[in-house]
Amino acid sequence: MKPIQVGLLGIGTVGSGTFEVLRRNQAEIERRAGRGIAITMVADLDVARAQSIVGPDVQVVNDARAVIANSEIDIVIELIGGYGIAKALVLEAIAAGKHVVTANKALLAVHGTEIFAAAHAKGVMVAFEAAVAGGIPIIKALREGLTANRIEWVAGIINGTTNFILSEMRDKGLDFDVVLKEAQRLGYAEQLGYRIKLLGITKRTAQGVELRVHPCLIPAKRLIANVEGAMNAVLVQGDAVGSTLYYGKGAGSEPTASAVIADLVDITRLHTADPLHRVPHLAFQPDAMSDLQVLPMSEVVTSYYLRLRVADEAGVLARVTGLLAEAGISIDAVLQREADQVGGEGATSTDLIILTHSTREGEMNAVLADMQALPSVLAPIVRIRKEELN
């Protein structure tokens, strides 16, 4: 059987990785897919550089529309990025009856609904494993491997300390030294058995769906708390399977290419299936989607780590915890540092660490405003959300 013909739009880091892995593992992939898969045409603005990557046997053009117009091409891979020209080209490829593979999370986040509807109407597939968590086959796990489950929540590590520090710097306008000092103070949280990770979280509740990304304290004993460096991990809670976790490189040329090629093979396989029986783009059939409300952050329910720099004087703890009690927020643990252990700022102030039980964020915001107004509270209160992930 003739190899399935693939056109590549944009041959940067991921594109050249895809070309290289397809070439290196050509025999292995054909033995799996039952059919050859060949990139036969590439569009890139830098034609000379692209030609040097793919060699003389592959046609290189500087006009992406020439790839889409080529009737020999079965699948178009979009690796241009962004949601300007990329959106137009994906929609044109769909209109031309091409299946599409994309690693473009921005495009799908902003225009996914329109793109998937166009693909459904035309009877083609838009595959996007590479757009989420790089080489980890998390879309396949969620859409197929866990298909028996009501997914209750998903928590993903996008990065570790680095992203936390970067996000603190951005959100608070702090410089690196200040943020590093705060990260070191989080040693308090590690005494208490927690680690900090930057998590993306979605959770299904009776009131709607939580969608949030923020630094988060999680129990050190959870496997996901031990994910370090640039590695990604996604923890999924299903009602039947319980917790499952998927871990791997979240970026990079060949890890992302691994996901792009998995999509190429899936399309090679499924394009012969009745379109109604293909894996639906968003896990559910287009006529069976729910339109769940996204909860405002004030409605999100979590527990909290609070760090207050307070005057070292009688009654402070009672005033602070009194405010929590009035709001009905119960306390899990309190840690008050000896004043002389704080150092560097004299013995007139100390750190007070409070771990709370779960509460609505709106309630916590109101209490924090009252706490911050106490004369004994000497500096901006640090508040970090805490998730047990069980």
Added chain:
Amino acid sequence: MKPIQVGLLGIGTVGSGTFEVLRRNQAEIERRAGRGIAITMVADLDVARAQSIVGPDVQVVNDARAVIANSEIDIVIELIGGYGIAKALVLEAIAAGKHVVTANKALLAVHGTEIFAAAHAKGVMVAFEAAVAGGIPIIKALREGLTANRIEWVAGIINGTTNFILSEMRDKGLDFDVVLKEAQRLGYAEQLGYRIKLLGITKRTAQGVELRVHPCLIPAKRLIANVEGAMNAVLVQGDAVGSTLYYGKGAGSEPTASAVIADLVDITRLHTADPLHRVPHLAFQPDAMSDLQVLPMSEVVTSYYLRLRVADEAGVLARVTGLLAEAGISIDAVLQREADQVGGEGATSTDLIILTHSTREGEMNAVLADMQALPSVLAPIVRIRKEELN
């Protein structure tokens, strides 16, 4: 469209979990699959108990062959276990043109080749996600998610300390107290930055394929070293994606049911595809399988942790390390305990811990025989294989 009709052979723990999850998440699953999936007939020797589980609307028989003979049934789930009657029934179901889902790892380990050949000849699918690592979608990840990769090795945690203790008891005929003492002595290894896990390992080498299951020291900083209790995890090394890890419950009623139902949905989806384009049973097309040699254990290359109970006298370390040097086995680390720290057995003996670099197991076996024969070596040498997993 009429629901796809499923017949269930054996309604024990996994069977009742499958029935319950299919019933509870019926709407969710149909919204995903695009078609209803219904268990309409059950065979079990205990008809009354089976009928009490599935209720009056499902036909229960005590003869599995009545399910296979029912022309309305599209898919047969085999949950009987073992490889006696289960093998006959699976082959009969295939011969009757039914697709088969099984959680039976023993059956596939022993008769997989025959069963997959029969299914291929008949053009039906045999799906077995539930036979490997319970609810973790590892077969899907290996066959589809990582399809772009040459898989270099796979290491799976089947269980933690419990299985190590059990296997020591079984292999060495030791009683629990002795084994527990050895497990505590492994504290030496944890000082050195390792943890012990019972691993199943397969590795592709230029000489053939390693296939082995044994307790193993792995670096504590690897994510898989932090998998505890009854959880399973599978670490896969692919040439493009690098390391990916899959973690979840390896057993239990609903976690295993999650995998069984994922297979039902896959079959519902793929039975409309050209049979040549379905996911091949063993990841590669039947006419494109390699017949790789399984290496004998003596050819396996690993590093080692050795613990020797030796006489506390001059020259012992030189004699022991001399034997390793003569065999060309280089040493990574040596830890000699002070004699008075060992305790309980007087000050005339001590523990000598050696970590080696990689060597062929045959070489190590020969050196260990010579070491064991040294008069200064007072007890059976403890030898544990060590894997860096990077």
